[in-house]
Amino acid sequence: MKVTVVGAGNVGATCANVLAQKEIASEVVLLDIKEGVAEGKAMDMMQTSHMLGFDSTVIGSTNDYSKTAGSAVVVITSGLPRKPGMSREDLIGTNAGIVKSVVDNILKYSPDTIFVIISNPMDTMTYLALKASGVAKNRIIGMGGMLDSNRFKYYLSQALGVTPTDVQGLVIGGHGDTTMIPLTRFATYNGIPVSELLSAETLQKVVADTMVGGATLTKLLGTSAWYAPGAAGATVVEAIVRDEKKVITSCVYLEGEYGQKDICIGVPVVIGKDGVEKIIDFKLNAEEQALFNKSADAVRGMNNILSDMKLV
Numbered sequence: 001m002k003v004t005v006v007g008a009g010n011v012g013a014t015c016a017n018v019l020a021q022k023e024i025a026s027e028v029v030l031l032d033i034k035e036g037v038a039e040g041k042a043m044d045m046m047q048t049s050h051m052l053g054f055d056s057t058v059i060g061s062t063n064d065y066s067k068t069a070g071s072a073v074v075v076i077t078s079g080l081p082r083k084p085g086m087s088r089e090d091l092i093g094t095n096a097g098i099v100k101s102v103v104d105n106i107l108k109y110s111p112d113t114i115f116v117i118i119s120n121p122m123d124t125m126t127y128l129a130l131k132a133s134g135v136a137k138n139r140i141i142g143m144g145g146m147l148d149s150n151r152f153k154y155y156l157s158q159a160l161g162v163t164p165t166d167v168q169g170l171v172i173g174g175h176g177d178t179t180m181i182p183l184t185r186f187a188t189y190n191g192i193p194v195s196e197l198l199s200a201e202t203l204q205k206v207v208a209d210t211m212v213g214g215a216t217l218t219k220l221l222g223t224s225a226w227y228a229p230g231a232a233g234a235t236v237v238e239a240i241v242r243d244e245k246k247v248i249t250s251c252v253y254l255e256g257e258y259g260q261k262d263i264c265i266g267v268p269v270v271i272g273k274d275g276v277e278k279i280i281d282f283k284l285n286a287e288e289q290a291l292f293n294k295s296a297d298a299v300r301g302m303n304n305i306l307s308d309m310k311l312v
């Protein structure tokens with residue numbers, strides 16, 4: 001199965017590398033506008049194949065979309081990352097035009113593909129991909145909740161002093177420093193509610209650290225993170241190509257679920273061969289619903305900028 005990753009920068013190259021190493025796709029096409037970069041990174045990855053024992057093929061392309069033809073899934077990571085002090089939302093002016101042109105080009109060669117949108121501001125880029133393309137809503141998935149939920153599990157595991165793989169938890173809402181909602185009520189240490197093990201104060205700190213998880217890394221790195229984002233993108237692709245029917249919090253189009261409509265925002269969904277196969281619409285308590293509504297208002301405010309830019 002062929003999977004294309006657009007953008008051969010930090011996140012795109014990491015995602016392609018995970019897709020190849022785990023043999024999630026038999027053929028990975030990495031595309032970028034920078035002359036030779038995608039080809040170079042693809043060749044570098046292929047030179048690890050014997051050492052690491054994988055048989056996937058990675059091909060690079062400098063803006064030649066014919067090489068992406070027939071992709072089952074396309075991951076979009078093209079665009080600017082933020083620098084310390086910036087918000088993800090600050091990227092909309094540059095990234096919206098890039099994401100729209102990439103979606104248009106991809107559809108010429110892969111009309112039936114499923115999109116995984118990573119470029120920021122991700123909730124708005126996902127909405128743009130949906131509105132500008134007219135592609136069915138099950139085929140447009142924004143990746144943010146997978147990453148944010150894993151950061152939540154990481155911070156919980158640090159507070160508990162345990163391995164992250166023994167911790168469960170999910171983050172819904174927008175993928176922004178102030179819009180994400182780590183749901184402490186459902187977080188467990190192997191089934192034991194974390195509220196039984198951590199003080200309210202510690203849990204509040206875990207929530208706050210999770211929400212600014214991306215900003216913390218951006219401050220440390222001088223640009224935004226890539227290992228976990230790339231792996232999270234590959235995990236979403238894996239759920240599609242292996243038809244795993246896994247529950248992955250993802251940014252999807254809502255039509256009344258969680259009391260919201262005409263918006264793409266993070267909620268738990270079942271992902272399989274058809275992309276978004278089911279939205280799990282469970283009842284939030286009053287406090288969680290209020291946070292979700294506030295998050296949706298903020299995302300909607302960003303989406304409105306797309307009409308000002310005449311992109312939707």
Ligand SMILES: NC(=O)C1=CN([C@@H]2O[C@H](COP(=O)(O)OP(=O)(O)OC[C@H]3O[C@@H](n4cnc5c(N)ncnc54)[C@H](O)[C@@H]3O)[C@@H](O)[C@H]2O)C=CC1
Nearest residue numbers: 007009010011032033078079080081118119120122143229
């Ligand atoms: N949704 C999420 O959870 C996350 C989103 N991101 C976002 O992903 C995006 C990429 O981040 P990085 O890889 O760190 O940035 P990067 O700067 O390392 O890579 C971006 C790549 O996109 C390429 N590009 C720009 N315009 C293009 C076009 N029209 N066609 C093809 N390629 C094009 C650039 O040449 C560059 O190689 C950023 O917008 C960042 O904010 C990053 C981490 C997590």
Ligand SMILES: O=C([O-])CC(=O)C(=O)O
Nearest residue numbers: 082088214215218224225
């Ligand atoms: O923080 C950023 O700008 C990149 C991103 O979305 C993340 O790492 O969560």
